[in-house]
Amino acid sequence: METQRLIVDNNVDSEKSYSQAVDLLNAGELVAFPTETVYGLGAIATNNTAVKKIYAAKGRPSDNPLIVHIGTFDELENYVADISDKARKCMDAFWPGPLTMIFKVKPNVLAESVTAGLDTVGIRMPNHPVALKLLQKLGKPVAAPSANRSGKPSPTEGIHVEQDLTGKIPLILDGGATGVGVESTVIDLTLETPVILRPGAITKEMFEKVIGPVKQPTHIEQKQGAPRAPGMKYKHYAPNAPVLLIEKDKNQVASAIQQLQQQGHKVALLAPQDFEQLTPEWFFTLGETQEDMAANLFHALRACDLTTADVVLATVTTTQGVGAAIMNRLEKSAGGKWYKLK
Ligand code: TXA
Numbered sequence: 001m002e003t004q005r006l007i008v009d010n011n012v013d014s015e016k017s018y019s020q021a022v023d024l025l026n027a028g029e030l031v032a033f034p035t036e037t038v039y040g041l042g043a044i045a046t047n048n049t050a051v052k053k054i055y056a057a058k059g060r061p062s063d064n065p066l067i068v069h070i071g072t073f074d075e076l077e078n079y080v081a082d083i084s085d086k087a088r089k090c091m092d093a094f095w096p097g098p099l100t101m102i103f104k105v106k107p108n109v110l111a112e113s114v115t116a117g118l119d120t121v122g123i124r125m126p127n128h129p130v131a132l133k134l135l136q137k138l139g140k141p142v143a144a145p146s147a148n149r150s151g152k153p154s155p156t157e158g159i160h161v162e163q164d165l166t167g168k169i170p171l172i173l174d175g176g177a178t179g180v181g182v183e184s185t186v187i188d189l190t191l192e193t194p195v196i197l198r199p200g201a202i203t204k205e206m207f208e209k210v211i212g213p214v215k216q217p218t219h220i221e222q223k224q225g226a227p228r229a230p231g232m233k234y235k236h237y238a239p240n241a242p243v244l245l246i247e248k249d250k251n252q253v254a255s256a257i258q259q260l261q262q263q264g265h266k267v268a269l270l271a272p273q274d275f276e277q278l279t280p281e282w283f284f285t286l287g288e289t290q291e292d293m294a295a296n297l298f299h300a301l302r303a304c305d306l307t308t309a310d311v312v313l314a315t316v317t318t319t320q321g322v323g324a325a326i327m328n329r330l331e332k333s334a335g336g337k338w339y340k341l342k
């Protein structure tokens with residue numbers, strides 16, 4: 001299959017590209033598109049044959065349910081059994097935006113493989129002009145996981161999708177780099193006290209201002225069986241070379257680089273901009289602020305695969321605010337491993 005990547009932004013006449021995307025989706029094909037978090041790989045969420053193609057293209061395990069994207073508020077009640085007060089408050093406060101809410105699903109409306117056998121469904125309204133325009137022109141719900149091969153970092157640029165899925169999908173709508181850079185927050189609102197299943201740019205602190213207490217299980221609590229998103233158990237976000245975490249301390253990082261190089265390793269360093277003066281073989285910036293770090297992280301992890309680095313050092317951050325989302329992704333990419341200074 002030939003894969004087309006079409007640039008869609010305000011400066012080019014993109015009407016034709018949107019029509020092409022809508023026609024392909026209606027014909028049961030897959031289309032990748034940008035959201036404010038990461039690129040999604042979409043299929044019409046009521047077409048089971050189309051949705052199954054997503055799992056095949058990504059190499060995704062079939063027990064990992066997909067998020068359904070909607071373009072208008074009114075559609076929500078078509079797919080979910082009950083919209084609680086807390087859910088309404090979150091919609092008002094955070095939609096369109098980087099938030100996926102888990103609801104009890106209305107039976108026999110969405111394709112079976114969207115929910116992977118669960119009686120719940122994750123729904124979100126993305127805040128990106130291309131995603132919203134596509135959804136509104138289509139007028140149907142779109143199931144879309146991140147548009148990467150399963151296990152790889154999520155794509156934050158059209159070209160990342162191309163690297164992973166060329167030959168497997170017909171069309172990528174390329175709207176440039178996404179803004180947030182980490183996937184949406186997933187919150188389960190079907191529980192008495194809502195639980196954050198996957199941290200993202202809508203933080204615990206932000207929810208609590210709107211709906212009162214919410215739980216955010218730690219990594220260990222999740223392992224001990226707290227409610228979770230099925231997808232969080234899989235290996236994720238890993239470049240080819242092993243990733244090792246390290247404190248954001250220039251002396252420690254400098255020593256680690258030196259020790260690794262003495263052992264014959266070629267090192268890629270992911271760190272804040274002012275670590276640039278150190279001497280790894282490759283340096284990829286995580287920027288200055290936590291927002292920069294979220295936006296740069298997946299690009300930097302992917303960039304390691306374009307080098308011959310055989311070890312990746314990545315500096316950590318706090319778990320305050322969006323830091324919780326960053327550390328969740330970093331810990332997964334490293335499989336929880338830290339560099340131990342000799
Ligand atoms: O930002 C995002 O959410 C991106 C963009 C494209 O919208 N999408 C995304 O989808 O990250 P995906 O499939 O890569 O991640 C979806 C996560 C998985 O961890 C999945 O297990 C969880 O959401 N999930 C989906 N439906 C669920 C459900 N009914 N109950 C619990 N977890 C669910």
Ligand code: MG
Nearest residue numbers: 145146154183
């Ligand atoms: Mg994903």
